[in-house]
Each structure stands twice: as structure tokens, then as C-alpha cells.
Amino acid sequence: MTGNKAVAYKEPGKVELIDIDYPSFELQDGPGVNPANVGRTVPHGVILKTVATNICGSDQHMVRGRTTAPPNLVLGHEITGEVVEVGPGVEFIKVGDICSVPFNIACGRCRNCKERKTGICLNVNPDRPGSAYGYVDMGGWVGGQANYVLVPYADWNLLKFPDKDQALEKIMDLTMLSDIFPTGFHGAVTAGVGVGSTVYVAGAGPVGLAAATSAHLLGAAVVIVGDLNADRLAQARSFGCETIDLAEGGPAEQIEQILGVPEVDCGVDAVGFEARGHGHDAKEAPATVLNSLMEVTAAGGALGIPGLYVTGDPGGVDEAAKKGALSLSLGTGWAKSLSFTTGQCPVMKYNRQLMMAILHDKVSIAKNVNAKAITLEDAPRGYAEFDAGAATKYVLNPNGYLS
Template sequence: MKAVVWHGVGDIRLDEVPEPKIQDPHDAIVRITTSAICGTDLHFVRGTMPGLAQGRVLGHEAVGVVEETGPGVRNFRPGDRVVVPSTVACGVCSYCRAGYFAQCDHANPAGRRGGTTFFGGPEAAGGLDGLQAEYARVPFAHVGLVPLPESVDDAQAILLSDIMPTAWFGAKLAQVGSGDTVAVLGAGPVGQCAALAARLQGAGRVIVVDGVEDRLALARRQHAETVDFNAEDPVEAVLEMTGGIGVDRVIEAVGIDAERPVSGPAADALADAQEEFDEERGQTARVQHPGPHGTWLPGDAPSLAARWAVDLAAKAGTIGMIGVYPPHADRFPIGQAMQKNLTLQGGNCNHRRYIPHLVDMVRTGALDLTPFVTQWAGTQDAIEAYEDFDRREHGWTKVALDMTDTAAEEEAGGRAPGPALRERPTDAGRGGQDALPLPDYDELPLGALQHRIRALDADALAGLLAYERGHAQRTGVLELLTERLRQVEHGSGPSGGNPAAPHPEHSRSRKGSTVTPATSPEPMSPPPHGTPDQSGKPKGDRT
């Protein structure tokens, strides 16, 4: 089978590796339909998170279909469609039963004090092969899988594997409550979802800080207030926005690969700290192998996000840290935090605790995650997708990987789409038009539409294109349908080639570097405030 494999710092490859097998009665083998690239994966390639074994399959996010189960798995059977939580837990120990799945006593081979175990991570984190592969072995599958309803497709479900639960956990750590003013550091995928989670947990204002404009634009689509740290000093800007007080809660979603501002007053304010940050980077990424095109560069200000988190918080405020820091990271402004009576909580997400509730929120329409998957890449393009994501290129906020794009399936006659991707029954007569292959076409968000049309043939795409030209004329959709039709007509549709359609805001040739932006889609509506938390929080547990 094909998989993305880590061979060393700065060296990842798409390799052919053996298919996994059942090793324990509680194992399951899952055929992966969709995986994704996470910032944590980049830490391994950049060298800021050491300890991976050469040959380790990367990735800790997946949606798929159960292929085989061990005799100890009583609640799943072959054919079940599932999302895989990123962290591994037994479901039996006292920590799991209290909701602290990330601190399971039994998942880590190092024993009770081993800490979090997750897919595609270092030996100290369990040494498990990851999920950027065609098949994966899932330990403790009776707990380590969450069933998906037909209505939750891969475009939404992939963000339920890690990104959205981590964001939800971050808002819980920060103790976000009704009316709070919340700052989110980082507008990557976790930061975007953290802004959404803060609103859903009752925040009155959400301020997002980042230095990448297209990511800030995505945050503004969910009506967050934004601060560009390359244009203004984020601490001074937030203080001005809050009457000199600071924010009630901070969610730090950046971690060890933080970047210094390259311009503006914040860059000037940090000029004297350059030598200190360089020393930190040398201690954090002790092995570095930058790529030839500006890839695999460790962050040049490892402690900056933590420093800004403390600076932004009001006195007696709280900070939830979900940005990844390796065990050897030891720089934190503890004295300043003490002086302000801050409460700090951080850690790895207890994914299994939150995912079932979040699946239900997506199913009922209370949560729409499709805007946050901004790129789809086929298996054959996985390494180049890593590079684009690493360079933070325009439009590459979150990358999903279609793991069904394989030569074997092409030879067998093309992709057999999963249950949520099959063409739906037609809905005839809308606006005098012929029947459309997607009955909910007019209501589909752009991200969901981008995913659904990958299973359509040329005739179906042409019909949608004609309907769009004559009726809806939504921003970005004409470009999306036109490009997908072109791909199918040139042999890269469902019966061969890469089924991943480019995002309309960032169409690029894989043989060149041309970036063609298009007008942004319509803004997302803000989520309702104060949606109740039904995550099963154990008695006395604050997170």
C-alpha cells in the first residue's frame, strides 16, 4: 500500500509499505478514504519534534471504512464508516473513564507514566504508524473509532479526527464562558476552529492574531476581529481594542514553530531579541535539514506565542495552550504570569471525549466545518502538498488527502466513493431545470461542494455548470465547476488520475507555480452563542 513515510528531518517520501495486520484482539484494520496534513506533522519534518523512528508512517487524522476487526471488538463490523481519533486510549483505565483519554494508562508501551499516545508520532508517544496511508491498524478499536452517519461526509468528518476536538479542548482549557473576550493566537486550522469553538462556548468577542493575510481573511469570514502582527504590534492592538485591560481568555494555537514578525512595529520591538530566539531555535531543532525551495524551516521564535499569550491576557485571566511543544521546550515567562495571577492549562486533546458530541453537532447542522478544508490533494501529490502547506502558500490553510486515489483502483475502473460521496437521488424541476445530481446543491457550502463533485462524471458536471450559469451564479462556484469538468474531460476524473479539485481561491498547476486567486466566497454566518456542552464532562473536571 502507499503511505507518507518519514525518513529523517527534511526527508519524507511516498513509499510502498506492507499492509497492517491485526495484532491484538481489540485491533481493527481501517481502509482510509481521507487523511490530512497537520502542523504537528510539519514539526517532525522540520526537526522541532524529535524521536521518530526512520520508516514511520506519518499522519494522525483519518476517516475510513472498517475492513477487519479482532474478536475483542464487539461494536464495529466490516463496512462501518468511522472517524479515527488522533490519540489512542483503552477506555478501561481510571483516566479514560474520567475523560482524560490522552493520559491513558495502557496505550503507551512505556507504561503508566508514558504520557499521550498518538498515531504517526515519536517512539515516546507510542511509536505507532500513522494514518496517511491506504490502510491503518487502530488499537483499542472498540474505543478508538467513532461511527459516522451518512449525512456527515468526509469533508466535514476529517476535521473531527483532530482539529475541531483540539480547538474545542483549547476553549475548555481557557475556560471560555458567556460574554468573554477571547484572543486566539494563530489562524491555522486549529486557530480557525478555536475561534468557532469559543463562539459556540459563549464568547462575546473573538480576536484572532496571525501574520498570514489569507488566513486572517478566513477568520474574518466567521466574523472574528483580526490583528496582523506584520502590520501592528498585537499586544498594543489588543490592549487598545479592550480599553487597556487585555482579554479574558487566550487560546494559544501556534506552538513551538512560532514565527517572528517580518515588518511593522512588532518586528521593531523584537529586534533586540533576535539572538535569544536564534539560541532557542538551535536548542529546539538540534537537527535541521531545510529543503531547496524554502521548506522545512523551524520557526524562528519558539517561545513568542507563549510570551504573547501572557502579554495579551488581562489580570486573573486564563490561557489554554494547545499549540504543540516538545518535551525539551523550557522557555516560558512564568514570572510575568505569576505577577498577573494567570491560570494556565495546556496539554494534548482528549479526542474520544469530544468527538461523538461534535459529530452530532455536524449531523444536526449546528456546526459546519467545510470552509476550513481549503485544499484537497491526491495521494500521488501528498509530498508536494506537504511543501505547499509548510510554506504557508496562499490558500493552503488546511490540506485533506484523498487516500483512495491509487493506481490499483484506477485499474479496477475508478474510485468507488464512500456512502457519503455517492450521487444522491435527483431532485427534478428546480427553477424549470432538469434534475440535478446533488439535491441539496443550492445549499451546499463551497467546501462541501468541492468534495461532492469529485464523484460526478462529465455529464453531471456539465449539467451543474449550466444550472449555475443560468441561476445561482455564486462567487467561486463557476470556476470550481469549470476546472473540475476540464479535469474529468482530460482523464483525471472518477475513472482515473487525481480526483482532487483545486480550491477556487488557489488554482495552481502542479508543473508550475502560478497562483490564480479568485473572489472569496460569501462570509459565513456566526455560530450561535452558548450552545450547551454535552461532552460528558466528569464530575469535578474543569476541562
């Protein structure tokens, strides 16, 4: 039997490379697997040999101990792979195809999937609508930071790249299609970004940089990125963004220095529930980003909120935050008639168009997020450096496809 190594969460601040079973076309019991999913057969699935799988800020929330993730949960929902086995119910995907895997697991059969709401599929997670690989409370589908991974409903979920050689040449860009590029794009689209827009993106991590890239692709006139991390702000400036240093204070005054007015047309939250306040000694204050976005977004505007928020946070700053209850200035949002869009990005709504933009050289997402390939064995170092604030998107290379 072919061996399979994977990156697993062990305890707060610690991940390890462990041996796991080679995937089968039946869900097995294991860390985080919902009992109702154990024994579920997957004749519609394929097994992928992983080409690239990325470390995500959402993974980092679990690794910090900020969720209820159990020990030995195999991580990884950003997956690109080559098909090595197909189940008997797979009709169109073939062995040898190289494909992007949307991080949302979707059946393609339920009402929500048919309405393109693939982030809240009704049939893949017994706990709640919506699922993802290698993530807490998402049904227990094994993560993709491994040599091999099972993908269910393959004909529906997989985005096949049209030319294998071309895909491998652009793989560092294409690997971003599984999550952060569509997620950033979704944030920009739902914030209403269009030709001539002024945009404020809170957060210069990979999703924030992907949102800024997307705002440029959508025709924004000015894209402003705010963060407390100087290196990440420098990365945003490297592809034409204006930046504001939140260590120097809140965004309104700094936005006014750039635009002449203290507001923007569109706001994007690319931070989520571990947000910090403003100033040199900023402490965690999870409602800060949402409240500041409501302050600086023009009346009648919209907020795209791809940043992750949770219903269970053991490390929350108070009892309310531990349950995902934040002190939002909703009155501000109501008074300004602001629109809000939250939740998982429905990746399949955007990934094909963004693939075409990559293949035809309309965007350089890997360069913009400073993508760097490392080995699977180096994953613990990648997690540690990312947690320390590295302005890098770490791409794991489990099987040697990446140069």
C-alpha cells in the first residue's frame, strides 16, 4: 500500500508530520469525523496525488488553539492535485487530470448547490450547512496537507486545468484558486468594487492581498490596505496598493490623507475574529475591524467579509467572544444603509474565470501574495513563520511537483 504522510494539529502552537492511511472510497472514523459520516461511501470521488497544498490563515486559527479542533486533525483545505484513482461513479474526470479543489465540499445536488451557494451545501456535513477539508466542525473530511487526499463528488467539485504542461508552468498561481484568490475576489465583489471604486482592505495577509489584487482586476481606482505588520504592508505596495499603518492609529484619518475624504466606496474585512485594535500597543479587540469598516465606508456602500468568524473560540478575550458574540456598532451600519456579506466564499462561482485570468497573464496572484514553495517536512517551520507575521504565502510541495 502506498504510504501517506500528512500535517496534523497536535496542540496549541504545534503541528507535526504524521503517517495516515492512504485514502479509500469510504469515510473512516478519526479525529474530527462526525459519527454520522463514518462509513459513508464515496463512489463519486477520486484520489488525488497532491501537487500543491497551502498553509492558510484559517488553519492558523486552529493551530493557535483558537477553535475546538481535536488533536491529530489532518490540516489543509487549499488543494491542487493529479488524479490517480477514480471511483466507479465518476464519469468525466480521468486519471492524469490536474485539478484545483475548491475548499468548499459540495454535493451538487441540494437546493443550495443548485443556487450556486456551494459554501453552504446541505448534504456533506451533518452538523451544519457547509463543509471543508481538514477543518474543525466541517464533517471530518480529511485534510489535503498530505501526499494523497480523497475528493468527493469529483465531477462536480474539481476544476480541471485545460492543459497539463501549461498548468504546471503556472502552478504557483493556480494553486491559489482553491481558496484565497476566489475568497479575496468574493470579498471585493460583495463589497461592490467596480471601475473607479475606492476600496479599503483591512488586513494584509494572503487573503487581504488577494482581495486587493481582485479589486485591481475589477477596475478599482484606488486600493488601500491597512495592517499592523510593516512587511505585509510593503508587500501590498509592491503591486500598486496604497497602505496605512494601523500601528499609527485608526484608518479614517490616514484614508483622508490619501483620498482627501475619510471614507471609501467599498470595505473588505480580511482579518476575522482575531482582530486587534489600533496603535503601537494594540491588543486583541475582535469587533475593531468591522466597526472601523462601518465608520469609513460611505453611506449606501457595502462590506465584504471573507475574514473568518467562529461560534466557538476557547481563547476569546471575554465570555461573549468565546461564543462569537461581538460588540458591533450595528446602529452605524443601519444609519448608513450599509450592506454586509459574510460566510464561506462559494469558490465555484469564481474559480473558472480566475483560472482564465491566470492562464492568459491578466493577473500574477502568486507574486502578489509572495508565494514560496516548501517541503511537507518543512510545514511546522512554515506555520511558525506565518504565525510570526511573515509576508509569505507558504505552498507545501508533498510530492516534488514544484521547482
